Amino acid sequence: MYFCGMLINELAKRTGITAHTIRFYEKSGLIQGKRDEKITSNNYFHYDEATVEKLELIKDAKSIGFTINEIGNLMDAWYSNKMTIAEKLSVLKDKMQAIDEKISQLIAMKQMIGEFMETVENENC
Amino acid sequence: MYFCGMLINELAKRTGITAHTIRFYEKSGLIQGKRDEKITSNNYFHYDEATVEKLELIKDAKSIGFTINEIGNLMDAWYSNKMTIAEKLSVLKDKMQAIDEKISQLIAMKQMIGEFMETVENENC
DNA sequence: TACAACCATAGAGTATAGTCTATACTTGTA
DNA sequence: TACAAGTATAGACTATACTCTATGGTTGTA
Incomplete structure:
Protein backbone atom coordinates (compact mmCIF):
# COMPACT_ATOMS: atom_id res chain seq x y z
CA MET A 1 0.00 0.00 0.00
CA THR A 67 -15.94 35.75 -0.20
CA ILE A 68 -14.30 32.87 -2.06
CA ASN A 69 -12.72 35.41 -4.33
CA GLU A 70 -11.28 37.46 -1.48
CA ILE A 71 -10.04 34.32 0.20
CA GLY A 72 -8.36 33.37 -3.07
CA ASN A 73 -6.42 36.63 -3.07
CA LEU A 74 -5.51 36.19 0.56
CA MET A 75 -4.29 32.65 -0.11
CA ASP A 76 -2.15 33.85 -2.99
CA ALA A 77 -0.50 36.37 -0.70
CA TRP A 78 -0.18 33.65 1.90
CA TYR A 79 1.08 30.67 0.00
CA SER A 80 1.93 31.36 -3.62
CA ASN A 81 5.12 32.63 -5.17
CA LYS A 82 3.33 34.49 -7.89
CA MET A 83 3.59 37.74 -5.92
CA THR A 84 6.49 39.88 -4.81
CA ILE A 85 6.91 40.61 -1.13
CA ALA A 86 5.62 44.14 -1.68
CA GLU A 87 2.52 42.83 -3.44
CA LYS A 88 1.87 40.31 -0.69
CA LEU A 89 2.18 42.97 1.98
CA SER A 90 -0.17 45.22 0.05
CA VAL A 91 -2.86 42.52 -0.15
CA LEU A 92 -2.45 41.73 3.53
CA LYS A 93 -2.61 45.39 4.49
CA ASP A 94 -5.84 45.78 2.53
CA LYS A 95 -7.40 42.83 4.32
CA MET A 96 -6.30 44.28 7.65
CA GLN A 97 -8.04 47.53 6.79
CA ALA A 98 -11.18 45.73 5.66
CA ILE A 99 -11.24 43.87 8.98
CA ASP A 100 -10.75 47.07 10.97
CA GLU A 101 -13.65 48.62 9.13
CA LYS A 102 -15.87 45.66 9.88
CA ILE A 103 -14.93 45.81 13.55
CA SER A 104 -15.88 49.49 13.67
CA GLN A 105 -19.23 48.77 12.07
CA LEU A 106 -19.88 45.93 14.48
CA ILE A 107 -19.07 48.15 17.45
CA ALA A 108 -21.40 50.84 16.11
CA MET A 109 -24.18 48.29 15.72
CA LYS A 110 -23.56 47.02 19.25
CA GLN A 111 -23.95 50.55 20.53
CA MET A 112 -27.22 51.00 18.63
CA ILE A 113 -28.62 47.74 19.93
CA GLY A 114 -27.45 48.56 23.45
CA GLU A 115 -29.22 51.91 23.37
CA PHE A 116 -32.32 50.29 22.03
CA MET A 117 -32.29 47.66 24.75
CA GLU A 118 -32.41 50.44 27.33
CA THR A 119 -35.34 52.01 25.53
CA VAL A 120 -37.17 48.71 25.46
CA GLU A 121 -36.48 48.12 29.14
CA ASN A 122 -37.91 51.52 30.01
CA GLU A 123 -41.15 50.71 28.20
CA ASN A 124 -41.88 48.82 31.38
CA CYS A 125 -42.36 51.95 33.47
CA MET B 1 -51.80 68.06 -4.84
CA THR B 67 -29.05 38.11 6.46
CA ILE B 68 -32.45 39.45 5.40
CA ASN B 69 -34.02 36.92 7.71
CA GLU B 70 -31.93 37.98 10.70
CA ILE B 71 -32.61 41.61 9.94
CA GLY B 72 -36.31 40.78 9.85
CA ASN B 73 -36.14 39.38 13.37
CA LEU B 74 -34.17 42.37 14.53
CA MET B 75 -36.72 44.74 13.00
CA ASP B 76 -39.55 42.91 14.73
CA ALA B 77 -37.81 43.38 18.04
CA TRP B 78 -37.14 46.97 17.07
CA TYR B 79 -40.41 48.18 15.68
CA SER B 80 -43.25 45.73 15.96
CA ASN B 81 -45.68 45.11 18.76
CA LYS B 82 -45.93 41.42 18.05
CA MET B 83 -43.36 40.66 20.77
CA THR B 84 -43.35 41.10 24.52
CA ILE B 85 -40.60 43.18 26.09
CA ALA B 86 -38.91 40.02 27.32
CA GLU B 87 -38.97 38.53 23.82
CA LYS B 88 -37.58 41.71 22.31
CA LEU B 89 -34.76 41.81 24.84
CA SER B 90 -33.98 38.18 24.15
CA VAL B 91 -33.67 38.78 20.41
CA LEU B 92 -31.51 41.84 20.98
CA LYS B 93 -29.29 39.99 23.43
CA ASP B 94 -28.78 37.21 20.90
CA LYS B 95 -27.74 39.71 18.24
CA MET B 96 -25.35 41.32 20.71
CA GLN B 97 -23.76 37.96 21.34
CA ALA B 98 -23.50 37.19 17.64
CA ILE B 99 -21.78 40.53 17.12
CA ASP B 100 -19.35 39.90 19.97
CA GLU B 101 -18.47 36.57 18.45
CA LYS B 102 -17.83 38.14 15.07
CA ILE B 103 -15.62 40.77 16.63
CA SER B 104 -13.56 38.06 18.36
CA GLN B 105 -13.14 36.20 15.09
CA LEU B 106 -12.12 39.37 13.30
CA ILE B 107 -9.53 40.15 15.96
CA ALA B 108 -8.17 36.61 15.71
CA MET B 109 -7.89 36.95 11.94
CA LYS B 110 -6.13 40.32 12.34
CA GLN B 111 -3.61 38.67 14.61
CA MET B 112 -3.00 35.88 12.10
CA ILE B 113 -2.53 38.31 9.25
CA GLY B 114 -0.29 40.49 11.38
CA GLU B 115 1.95 37.57 12.25
CA PHE B 116 2.07 36.55 8.65
CA MET B 117 3.03 40.06 7.55
CA GLU B 118 6.05 39.85 9.83
CA THR B 119 7.00 36.52 8.32
CA VAL B 120 6.70 37.93 4.82
CA GLU B 121 8.76 40.97 5.73
CA ASN B 122 11.53 38.76 7.09
CA GLU B 123 11.70 36.85 3.82
CA ASN B 124 13.69 39.88 2.75
CA CYS B 125 16.72 38.96 4.90
C1' DT C 1 -14.36 -12.86 -7.29
C1' DA C 2 -18.45 -10.50 -5.59
C1' DC C 3 -19.54 -6.21 -3.77
C1' DA C 4 -19.54 -2.41 -0.66
C1' DA C 5 -17.01 1.70 -0.23
C1' DC C 6 -14.38 5.15 -2.45
C1' DC C 7 -12.97 8.31 -6.32
C1' DA C 8 -13.69 11.67 -10.49
C1' DT C 9 -16.49 14.50 -13.59
C1' DA C 10 -20.40 16.76 -15.34
C1' DG C 11 -24.16 18.90 -14.62
C1' DA C 12 -28.63 19.82 -12.19
C1' DG C 13 -30.72 21.88 -8.09
C1' DT C 14 -31.05 25.06 -3.90
C1' DA C 15 -30.84 29.24 -1.14
C1' DT C 16 -29.85 34.04 -0.70
C1' DA C 17 -30.02 38.56 -2.33
C1' DG C 18 -30.75 41.03 -5.45
C1' DT C 19 -31.37 42.99 -10.60
C1' DC C 20 -33.78 43.52 -14.75
C1' DT C 21 -37.59 43.18 -18.25
C1' DA C 22 -42.19 43.36 -19.81
C1' DT C 23 -46.62 45.00 -19.34
C1' DA C 24 -49.97 48.14 -18.18
C1' DC C 25 -51.88 51.92 -15.85
C1' DT C 26 -51.24 56.92 -13.81
C1' DT C 27 -49.29 61.57 -13.37
C1' DG C 28 -47.17 65.75 -14.57
C1' DT C 29 -45.74 68.99 -18.02
C1' DA C 30 -45.04 71.35 -22.52
C1' DT D 1 -53.98 66.55 -25.25
C1' DA D 2 -49.67 64.24 -26.43
C1' DC D 3 -46.07 62.03 -24.14
C1' DA D 4 -42.26 61.49 -21.01
C1' DA D 5 -41.73 60.00 -16.44
C1' DG D 6 -43.39 57.51 -12.52
C1' DT D 7 -45.67 53.32 -10.37
C1' DA D 8 -47.20 48.27 -9.65
C1' DT D 9 -46.91 43.35 -10.56
C1' DA D 10 -45.17 39.20 -12.30
C1' DG D 11 -41.71 36.76 -13.54
C1' DA D 12 -37.11 35.97 -15.75
C1' DC D 13 -32.21 36.45 -14.94
C1' DT D 14 -27.65 36.86 -12.33
C1' DA D 15 -24.06 35.92 -8.93
C1' DT D 16 -22.36 33.48 -4.99
C1' DA D 17 -21.68 29.42 -2.58
C1' DC D 18 -22.72 25.52 -2.11
C1' DT D 19 -25.26 20.65 -2.39
C1' DC D 20 -26.81 16.77 -4.70
C1' DT D 21 -27.43 13.27 -8.45
C1' DA D 22 -25.94 10.46 -12.09
C1' DT D 23 -22.53 7.90 -14.20
C1' DG D 24 -18.64 5.23 -14.49
C1' DG D 25 -14.39 3.61 -13.00
C1' DT D 26 -11.19 1.81 -8.78
C1' DT D 27 -10.00 -0.30 -4.26
C1' DG D 28 -10.31 -3.11 -0.36
C1' DT D 29 -12.25 -6.94 2.02
C1' DA D 30 -14.91 -11.14 3.04
Whole structure:
Protein backbone atom coordinates (compact mmCIF):
# COMPACT_ATOMS: atom_id res chain seq x y z
CA MET A 1 0.00 0.00 0.00
CA TYR A 2 1.43 3.27 -1.15
CA PHE A 3 0.52 6.53 0.59
CA CYS A 4 1.28 10.06 -0.42
CA GLY A 5 -0.68 12.39 1.80
CA MET A 6 -4.39 11.67 2.04
CA LEU A 7 -7.37 11.20 -0.24
CA ILE A 8 -10.40 13.47 -0.27
CA ASN A 9 -12.47 11.61 2.29
CA GLU A 10 -9.79 11.78 4.94
CA LEU A 11 -9.29 15.45 4.20
CA ALA A 12 -13.04 15.88 4.68
CA LYS A 13 -12.94 14.10 8.03
CA ARG A 14 -9.90 16.10 9.14
CA THR A 15 -11.46 19.47 8.32
CA GLY A 16 -15.17 18.86 8.76
CA ILE A 17 -15.76 20.06 5.20
CA THR A 18 -17.60 17.70 2.86
CA ALA A 19 -15.81 16.14 -0.11
CA HIS A 20 -18.29 17.94 -2.37
CA THR A 21 -17.38 21.30 -0.94
CA ILE A 22 -13.67 20.49 -1.04
CA ARG A 23 -14.00 19.72 -4.77
CA PHE A 24 -15.87 22.99 -5.16
CA TYR A 25 -13.00 24.85 -3.47
CA GLU A 26 -10.55 23.01 -5.67
CA LYS A 27 -12.49 24.01 -8.79
CA SER A 28 -12.51 27.57 -7.45
CA GLY A 29 -8.73 27.49 -7.21
CA LEU A 30 -8.44 27.77 -3.43
CA ILE A 31 -6.64 24.46 -2.97
CA GLN A 32 -4.83 22.01 -5.23
CA GLY A 33 -4.52 18.28 -4.80
CA LYS A 34 -1.74 16.42 -6.57
CA ARG A 35 -1.95 13.36 -8.72
CA ASP A 36 0.64 10.67 -8.21
CA GLU A 37 2.34 9.94 -11.49
CA LYS A 38 3.58 6.61 -10.16
CA ILE A 39 -0.04 5.46 -10.01
CA THR A 40 -1.57 4.86 -13.40
CA SER A 41 -4.62 2.81 -12.43
CA ASN A 42 -6.51 5.81 -11.05
CA ASN A 43 -6.49 9.56 -11.06
CA TYR A 44 -7.18 10.19 -7.39
CA PHE A 45 -6.09 13.49 -5.90
CA HIS A 46 -3.70 13.42 -2.96
CA TYR A 47 -3.67 16.15 -0.34
CA ASP A 48 -0.98 17.16 2.13
CA GLU A 49 -0.98 18.73 5.60
CA ALA A 50 -0.67 22.20 4.11
CA THR A 51 -4.07 21.69 2.49
CA VAL A 52 -5.57 20.90 5.89
CA GLU A 53 -4.20 24.21 7.13
CA LYS A 54 -5.49 26.03 4.07
CA LEU A 55 -8.98 24.66 4.60
CA GLU A 56 -8.89 25.79 8.22
CA LEU A 57 -7.90 29.26 7.03
CA ILE A 58 -10.74 29.18 4.50
CA LYS A 59 -13.22 28.28 7.24
CA ASP A 60 -12.01 31.14 9.42
CA ALA A 61 -12.02 33.65 6.59
CA LYS A 62 -15.49 32.59 5.50
CA SER A 63 -16.89 32.90 8.98
CA ILE A 64 -15.87 36.54 9.12
CA GLY A 65 -17.50 37.22 5.80
CA PHE A 66 -14.79 37.02 3.18
CA THR A 67 -15.94 35.75 -0.20
CA ILE A 68 -14.30 32.87 -2.06
CA ASN A 69 -12.72 35.41 -4.33
CA GLU A 70 -11.28 37.46 -1.48
CA ILE A 71 -10.04 34.32 0.20
CA GLY A 72 -8.36 33.37 -3.07
CA ASN A 73 -6.42 36.63 -3.07
CA LEU A 74 -5.51 36.19 0.56
CA MET A 75 -4.29 32.65 -0.11
CA ASP A 76 -2.15 33.85 -2.99
CA ALA A 77 -0.50 36.37 -0.70
CA TRP A 78 -0.18 33.65 1.90
CA TYR A 79 1.08 30.67 0.00
CA SER A 80 1.93 31.36 -3.62
CA ASN A 81 5.12 32.63 -5.17
CA LYS A 82 3.33 34.49 -7.89
CA MET A 83 3.59 37.74 -5.92
CA THR A 84 6.49 39.88 -4.81
CA ILE A 85 6.91 40.61 -1.13
CA ALA A 86 5.62 44.14 -1.68
CA GLU A 87 2.52 42.83 -3.44
CA LYS A 88 1.87 40.31 -0.69
CA LEU A 89 2.18 42.97 1.98
CA SER A 90 -0.17 45.22 0.05
CA VAL A 91 -2.86 42.52 -0.15
CA LEU A 92 -2.45 41.73 3.53
CA LYS A 93 -2.61 45.39 4.49
CA ASP A 94 -5.84 45.78 2.53
CA LYS A 95 -7.40 42.83 4.32
CA MET A 96 -6.30 44.28 7.65
CA GLN A 97 -8.04 47.53 6.79
CA ALA A 98 -11.18 45.73 5.66
CA ILE A 99 -11.24 43.87 8.98
CA ASP A 100 -10.75 47.07 10.97
CA GLU A 101 -13.65 48.62 9.13
CA LYS A 102 -15.87 45.66 9.88
CA ILE A 103 -14.93 45.81 13.55
CA SER A 104 -15.88 49.49 13.67
CA GLN A 105 -19.23 48.77 12.07
CA LEU A 106 -19.88 45.93 14.48
CA ILE A 107 -19.07 48.15 17.45
CA ALA A 108 -21.40 50.84 16.11
CA MET A 109 -24.18 48.29 15.72
CA LYS A 110 -23.56 47.02 19.25
CA GLN A 111 -23.95 50.55 20.53
CA MET A 112 -27.22 51.00 18.63
CA ILE A 113 -28.62 47.74 19.93
CA GLY A 114 -27.45 48.56 23.45
CA GLU A 115 -29.22 51.91 23.37
CA PHE A 116 -32.32 50.29 22.03
CA MET A 117 -32.29 47.66 24.75
CA GLU A 118 -32.41 50.44 27.33
CA THR A 119 -35.34 52.01 25.53
CA VAL A 120 -37.17 48.71 25.46
CA GLU A 121 -36.48 48.12 29.14
CA ASN A 122 -37.91 51.52 30.01
CA GLU A 123 -41.15 50.71 28.20
CA ASN A 124 -41.88 48.82 31.38
CA CYS A 125 -42.36 51.95 33.47
CA MET B 1 -51.80 68.06 -4.84
CA TYR B 2 -52.12 65.74 -1.92
CA PHE B 3 -49.04 64.29 -0.17
CA CYS B 4 -48.81 61.64 2.45
CA GLY B 5 -45.18 60.76 3.02
CA MET B 6 -43.19 59.94 -0.11
CA LEU B 7 -43.40 57.63 -3.08
CA ILE B 8 -40.87 54.94 -3.87
CA ASN B 9 -38.54 57.01 -6.01
CA GLU B 10 -38.03 59.62 -3.37
CA LEU B 11 -37.43 56.91 -0.80
CA ALA B 12 -34.83 55.47 -3.17
CA LYS B 13 -33.11 58.85 -3.50
CA ARG B 14 -33.18 59.42 0.25
CA THR B 15 -31.64 56.06 1.09
CA GLY B 16 -29.49 55.30 -1.92
CA ILE B 17 -31.31 52.00 -2.36
CA THR B 18 -32.92 51.34 -5.74
CA ALA B 19 -36.71 51.16 -6.08
CA HIS B 20 -36.30 47.55 -7.23
CA THR B 21 -34.43 46.59 -4.09
CA ILE B 22 -36.88 48.51 -1.90
CA ARG B 23 -39.73 46.51 -3.46
CA PHE B 24 -37.72 43.37 -2.81
CA TYR B 25 -37.37 44.34 0.87
CA GLU B 26 -41.07 45.10 1.01
CA LYS B 27 -41.88 41.70 -0.44
CA SER B 28 -39.51 40.19 2.12
CA GLY B 29 -41.46 41.85 4.91
CA LEU B 30 -38.74 44.23 6.10
CA ILE B 31 -40.70 47.39 5.38
CA GLN B 32 -44.32 48.26 4.65
CA GLY B 33 -45.62 51.12 2.58
CA LYS B 34 -49.18 52.31 3.02
CA ARG B 35 -51.82 52.88 0.43
CA ASP B 36 -53.92 56.00 0.71
CA GLU B 37 -57.56 55.05 0.76
CA LYS B 38 -58.57 58.57 -0.15
CA ILE B 39 -56.87 58.06 -3.52
CA THR B 40 -58.76 55.70 -5.80
CA SER B 41 -57.11 56.50 -9.13
CA ASN B 42 -53.91 54.64 -8.32
CA ASN B 43 -52.49 52.15 -5.87
CA TYR B 44 -49.15 53.81 -5.18
CA PHE B 45 -47.40 53.00 -1.91
CA HIS B 46 -46.60 55.86 0.45
CA TYR B 47 -43.63 55.73 2.79
CA ASP B 48 -42.91 57.71 5.96
CA GLU B 49 -39.76 58.89 7.70
CA ALA B 50 -39.68 55.77 9.85
CA THR B 51 -39.19 53.74 6.67
CA VAL B 52 -36.15 55.85 5.80
CA GLU B 53 -34.72 54.99 9.21
CA LYS B 54 -35.54 51.33 8.76
CA LEU B 55 -33.75 51.21 5.43
CA GLU B 56 -30.69 52.82 7.02
CA LEU B 57 -30.77 50.16 9.70
CA ILE B 58 -31.08 47.48 7.02
CA LYS B 59 -28.03 48.88 5.23
CA ASP B 60 -26.00 48.87 8.43
CA ALA B 61 -27.09 45.39 9.43
CA LYS B 62 -26.37 44.03 5.97
CA SER B 63 -22.90 45.55 5.91
CA ILE B 64 -21.96 43.63 9.02
CA GLY B 65 -23.20 40.40 7.55
CA PHE B 66 -26.72 39.91 8.84
CA THR B 67 -29.05 38.11 6.46
CA ILE B 68 -32.45 39.45 5.40
CA ASN B 69 -34.02 36.92 7.71
CA GLU B 70 -31.93 37.98 10.70
CA ILE B 71 -32.61 41.61 9.94
CA GLY B 72 -36.31 40.78 9.85
CA ASN B 73 -36.14 39.38 13.37
CA LEU B 74 -34.17 42.37 14.53
CA MET B 75 -36.72 44.74 13.00
CA ASP B 76 -39.55 42.91 14.73
CA ALA B 77 -37.81 43.38 18.04
CA TRP B 78 -37.14 46.97 17.07
CA TYR B 79 -40.41 48.18 15.68
CA SER B 80 -43.25 45.73 15.96
CA ASN B 81 -45.68 45.11 18.76
CA LYS B 82 -45.93 41.42 18.05
CA MET B 83 -43.36 40.66 20.77
CA THR B 84 -43.35 41.10 24.52
CA ILE B 85 -40.60 43.18 26.09
CA ALA B 86 -38.91 40.02 27.32
CA GLU B 87 -38.97 38.53 23.82
CA LYS B 88 -37.58 41.71 22.31
CA LEU B 89 -34.76 41.81 24.84
CA SER B 90 -33.98 38.18 24.15
CA VAL B 91 -33.67 38.78 20.41
CA LEU B 92 -31.51 41.84 20.98
CA LYS B 93 -29.29 39.99 23.43
CA ASP B 94 -28.78 37.21 20.90
CA LYS B 95 -27.74 39.71 18.24
CA MET B 96 -25.35 41.32 20.71
CA GLN B 97 -23.76 37.96 21.34
CA ALA B 98 -23.50 37.19 17.64
CA ILE B 99 -21.78 40.53 17.12
CA ASP B 100 -19.35 39.90 19.97
CA GLU B 101 -18.47 36.57 18.45
CA LYS B 102 -17.83 38.14 15.07
CA ILE B 103 -15.62 40.77 16.63
CA SER B 104 -13.56 38.06 18.36
CA GLN B 105 -13.14 36.20 15.09
CA LEU B 106 -12.12 39.37 13.30
CA ILE B 107 -9.53 40.15 15.96
CA ALA B 108 -8.17 36.61 15.71
CA MET B 109 -7.89 36.95 11.94
CA LYS B 110 -6.13 40.32 12.34
CA GLN B 111 -3.61 38.67 14.61
CA MET B 112 -3.00 35.88 12.10
CA ILE B 113 -2.53 38.31 9.25
CA GLY B 114 -0.29 40.49 11.38
CA GLU B 115 1.95 37.57 12.25
CA PHE B 116 2.07 36.55 8.65
CA MET B 117 3.03 40.06 7.55
CA GLU B 118 6.05 39.85 9.83
CA THR B 119 7.00 36.52 8.32
CA VAL B 120 6.70 37.93 4.82
CA GLU B 121 8.76 40.97 5.73
CA ASN B 122 11.53 38.76 7.09
CA GLU B 123 11.70 36.85 3.82
CA ASN B 124 13.69 39.88 2.75
CA CYS B 125 16.72 38.96 4.90
C1' DT C 1 -14.36 -12.86 -7.29
C1' DA C 2 -18.45 -10.50 -5.59
C1' DC C 3 -19.54 -6.21 -3.77
C1' DA C 4 -19.54 -2.41 -0.66
C1' DA C 5 -17.01 1.70 -0.23
C1' DC C 6 -14.38 5.15 -2.45
C1' DC C 7 -12.97 8.31 -6.32
C1' DA C 8 -13.69 11.67 -10.49
C1' DT C 9 -16.49 14.50 -13.59
C1' DA C 10 -20.40 16.76 -15.34
C1' DG C 11 -24.16 18.90 -14.62
C1' DA C 12 -28.63 19.82 -12.19
C1' DG C 13 -30.72 21.88 -8.09
C1' DT C 14 -31.05 25.06 -3.90
C1' DA C 15 -30.84 29.24 -1.14
C1' DT C 16 -29.85 34.04 -0.70
C1' DA C 17 -30.02 38.56 -2.33
C1' DG C 18 -30.75 41.03 -5.45
C1' DT C 19 -31.37 42.99 -10.60
C1' DC C 20 -33.78 43.52 -14.75
C1' DT C 21 -37.59 43.18 -18.25
C1' DA C 22 -42.19 43.36 -19.81
C1' DT C 23 -46.62 45.00 -19.34
C1' DA C 24 -49.97 48.14 -18.18
C1' DC C 25 -51.88 51.92 -15.85
C1' DT C 26 -51.24 56.92 -13.81
C1' DT C 27 -49.29 61.57 -13.37
C1' DG C 28 -47.17 65.75 -14.57
C1' DT C 29 -45.74 68.99 -18.02
C1' DA C 30 -45.04 71.35 -22.52
C1' DT D 1 -53.98 66.55 -25.25
C1' DA D 2 -49.67 64.24 -26.43
C1' DC D 3 -46.07 62.03 -24.14
C1' DA D 4 -42.26 61.49 -21.01
C1' DA D 5 -41.73 60.00 -16.44
C1' DG D 6 -43.39 57.51 -12.52
C1' DT D 7 -45.67 53.32 -10.37
C1' DA D 8 -47.20 48.27 -9.65
C1' DT D 9 -46.91 43.35 -10.56
C1' DA D 10 -45.17 39.20 -12.30
C1' DG D 11 -41.71 36.76 -13.54
C1' DA D 12 -37.11 35.97 -15.75
C1' DC D 13 -32.21 36.45 -14.94
C1' DT D 14 -27.65 36.86 -12.33
C1' DA D 15 -24.06 35.92 -8.93
C1' DT D 16 -22.36 33.48 -4.99
C1' DA D 17 -21.68 29.42 -2.58
C1' DC D 18 -22.72 25.52 -2.11
C1' DT D 19 -25.26 20.65 -2.39
C1' DC D 20 -26.81 16.77 -4.70
C1' DT D 21 -27.43 13.27 -8.45
C1' DA D 22 -25.94 10.46 -12.09
C1' DT D 23 -22.53 7.90 -14.20
C1' DG D 24 -18.64 5.23 -14.49
C1' DG D 25 -14.39 3.61 -13.00
C1' DT D 26 -11.19 1.81 -8.78
C1' DT D 27 -10.00 -0.30 -4.26
C1' DG D 28 -10.31 -3.11 -0.36
C1' DT D 29 -12.25 -6.94 2.02
C1' DA D 30 -14.91 -11.14 3.04
